[in-house]
Amino acid sequence: MSITADKPAPARSPRPERITFAQGMRDSLVVAKRNLLRMLRIPEVVIFGLVQPIMFVVLFSYVFGGSINIPGAGLDPDAYREFLMGGIFAQTVTFATAGASAGIAEDMQKGIIDRFRSLPMARGAVLTGRTFADLTQTAVILLVLAVVAVPVGWRVHNGLGNMLAGFGLLLLLGYAFTWIGALIGLSVRSPEAATSGGLVWLFPLTFISVAFVPSENMPGWLAPIAEWNPFSATVLGVRDLFGNLPEGYEAPDAWPMQHPQLASALFSVVIIAIFRTFAVRKYKRATG
Template identity: 75%
Template sequence: MSAASEATPLAAPGNPVGRSVRDSLIVAKRNLIRMGRIPEMLIFGLIQPIMFVVLFTYVFGGSIQVGGSDSTQAYREFLMAGIFAQTVTFATAGAGAGIADDMHKGLIDRFRSLPMARGAVLTGRTLADLVQTALTLLVLAIVALIVGWRTHENLGKVLVGFGLLLLLGYAFSWIGALIGLSVRTPEAATSGGLIWLFPLTFISNAFVDANQMPTFLRHIAEWNPFSATVQACRELFGNLPPGFHTPDAWPMQHPVWASLIWSVAITLFFRTLAVRKYRSATA
């Protein structure tokens, strides 16, 4: 075992909360600088959601009906909230791979030798991923406007919708952090971060009307935390198609509250597990 890994961090003076915030921001800055030096990370992260927008809009959009409308425009607007939500959740794989890479290179051991808050390493990483996700959402929204997506509510509601998307992405980044700490290589973290996301995003209301699913799948989709954020964004963007029947399940009737509750609960639960795993993995 290296001397760095055996070292005990010295207690830094100052308020513990303020010190933790400061340390987290320093680690976030370090990760943002690293991301800026590797622009391929952002470019490749944009390719997949743009492909989904094009495929579902121009390839599948003409054969999928939602609500009481059969127009392509209605499905295009219905689709975009799902694409946005899928984009922020798929960033989970990148968060897990980044943390696994730091673990693999021994960087975490060097962090432990410094007088810094234990949770700052993970918090800083997830904050940096949140900034990258926000940039990705901005570019994706511009692409969506180009292909014909429009909002029909005021700017305040639209911004709240994007805020819920970022909150969901931040919550899921903690799942990625836990996965990254639990595997041995960045490749395993990437695979582990994606394999469970596909059923989560497709057994939802992201791409099709959940009312058209078999009963048991419909119930899963209605209580899926991913679906709550998608439904909330559709309402806040004014993208519910004419004649659309909102399911009777509580998360679908109160999607904004459901999205907030799910995102906060996921953040608290998986942050606790990730910090605990971090301490045991580097002890």
């Protein structure tokens, strides 16, 4: 006669009753390091992330340069190239959303998130670490893109401090959008769906803005939408900080266009607050 017994469930590491902010940050940085090492092992991710913005720079500079009227500069192709770069920079940081969506969806599908659950770590650290890693990757891509833009004709005219402030606004916007990507990645069933879901809404967001053409050139009903677009505030804000606006340029009357740096920072902080809350809540429900 044999006696059988159920196998004991795998032991879990005890989770601290109360995780401090410092512990949560340490956990987030560990997860960020894991994702960065993974990115280094797959350099194609960074390379392909650079191809699209470089193509946009070249195509828009030489195909549309000289055919788009810039207030204060007319059809000057050199003025358009400097005008364009703020839009390309902002578009590049927001397109990191798709990478965040796909990465989190892949981790969910492969069960890596379940492994994190067994560790005594902050619940939100998995998402925060992922967004930190995506932000680091975005910063590298921005740096390379800025170097590539110099031969095309882009220059910074307002000094080092304003240049750093401009890139700071761009990275803040990019970080905000990675939280949107995190929520999308947690809401779909596959990395393929996450990639599509992370991109499909970005095209109207970036093109219905002042990224590539001034709002003055748009139909009367469309211009206010572009001017109140959070993306537009960042684009105009970095153009102003970089000194890429023509001397005779006058910003539209909409509040975000009159105060673009403040509007950009406020929009980004609100997006982070809203989507981080929803993403962490979604993550906790998904992982039990």
